[in-house]
Amino acid sequence: MKKHLNIVLVFAFTILITNKLIAQIEAPNGKSWKLIESLSDEFDGNTLNTKKWVADPEGHPDFGWIGRPPALFKESSINVTNGFMDIEVGKLKETYVSHKYKNTQNYTYYGGIIRAVKPVSYGHYFESKFKMSKTEMGGGFWLMSKNICGKKHEIDITESVGSVSPLAEEWGKVWDKIMHSNTIFRETSCNKAERDQAMTIPEVKNSETFYTYGCWWKSPTELLFYLNGEYQYTLTPPANFNQDMFIHFSIEAYDWNPIPEDGGKVASANKKDRTANIDYIRTYKLVDYK
Numbered sequence: 001m002k003k004h005l006n007i008v009l010v011f012a013f014t015i016l017i018t019n020k021l022i023a024q025i026e027a028p029n030g031k032s033w034k035l036i037e038s039l040s041d042e043f044d045g046n047t048l049n050t051k052k053w054v055a056d057p058e059g060h061p062d063f064g065w066i067g068r069p070p071a072l073f074k075e076s077s078i079n080v081t082n083g084f085m086d087i088e089v090g091k092l093k094e095t096y097v098s099h100k101y102k103n104t105q106n107y108t109y110y111g112g113i114i115r116a117v118k119p120v121s122y123g124h125y126f127e128s129k130f131k132m133s134k135t136e137m138g139g140g141f142w143l144m145s146k147n148i149c150g151k152k153h154e155i156d157i158t159e160s161v162g163s164v165s166p167l168a169e170e171w172g173k174v175w176d177k178i179m180h181s182n183t184i185f186r187e188t189s190c191n192k193a194e195r196d197q198a199m200t201i202p203e204v205k206n207s208e209t210f211y212t213y214g215c216w217w218k219s220p221t222e223l224l225f226y227l228n229g230e231y232q233y234t235l236t237p238p239a240n241f242n243q244d245m246f247i248h249f250s251i252e253a254y255d256w257n258p259i260p261e262d263g264g265k266v267a268s269a270n271k272k273d274r275t276a277n278i279d280y281i282r283t284y285k286l287v288d289y290k
Helices: 002-020 170-175 265-270
Strands: 033-034 071-072 079-081 082-087 090-098 105-116 124-133 137-146 154-163 179-185 192-201 211-219 224-229 232-233 247-253 275-288
Touching: 071 179, 071 247, 082 247, 090 265, 090 275, 105 265, 124 137, 154 211, 179 211, 179 224, 179 232, 192 232, 211 247
Parallel strands: 071 105
Antiparallel strands: 033 275, 079 082, 082 275, 090 105, 105 247, 124 211, 124 275, 137 154, 137 247, 154 179, 179 192, 211 224, 224 232
16 A cells, blocks of 8 residues: 555656646647757756856857946856746946947946857747846846857847836836847848847736746747747747857846936845846757657
8 A cells, every 4th residue: 555655656746747847838739848958947956057057258158248238247146046046136346347348338237147058949949937126127038149140140038127217218118017029130240130029018017926938939930929828929030040049048237228326226125126036947849749
């Protein structure tokens, strides 16, 4: 009897763990979604898995952006604890002056970014569950290709801010309660920027609850976007998105939602309110159903 009970408990636990990792959207007939471990993370450990992610903004072999002024990406702003990846924002102890770019840039605040070690291309479904901080900074879940002339592409699965600044652009005043997505043909020396974009407005602010954001990069010309497993819209890229991209997750400053002169909530909020909590990032591929 005891042995039978143990088997039942193990079976139930296996189902629980398996279901936890099931994609929120259904696969096409005859197919199923299979998790890609190297591009997925439950953040259940005590440190960031450096075999999967690079948190040093200048430590990735293909990317080196250190953040949009006035917020610097800092590796130390990212911590893994209690089953979450936390990205904290705040005020630097002293201004950091960078001569990395054409113009000198001054940084007085900080955020964070992670980039995937391995690239991925179309045919995959991406999903992340997270809650934004309550500050004027924001960002989210996105993919970017290498900077190859004429083929610098970006997919923003979702982006938002935690709090609307009193200095925000008029169109940005709903961005504390939004799912906004882009497919961007980025500007290079060979082309001008083009994009397709869409948005949806949920009932609760991004900083007050966990939402799950998904994107099925179905083909080079078709990307389907989901909120909590529900289809929202389809974007058609301005070019064939058929190259490799790298998953990113960032919390950054936006020039259209400026941090107030006194530092706003980035400087004054407590640590909990200055922190975005990421429950998981998952990547799936389609396989034949068995």
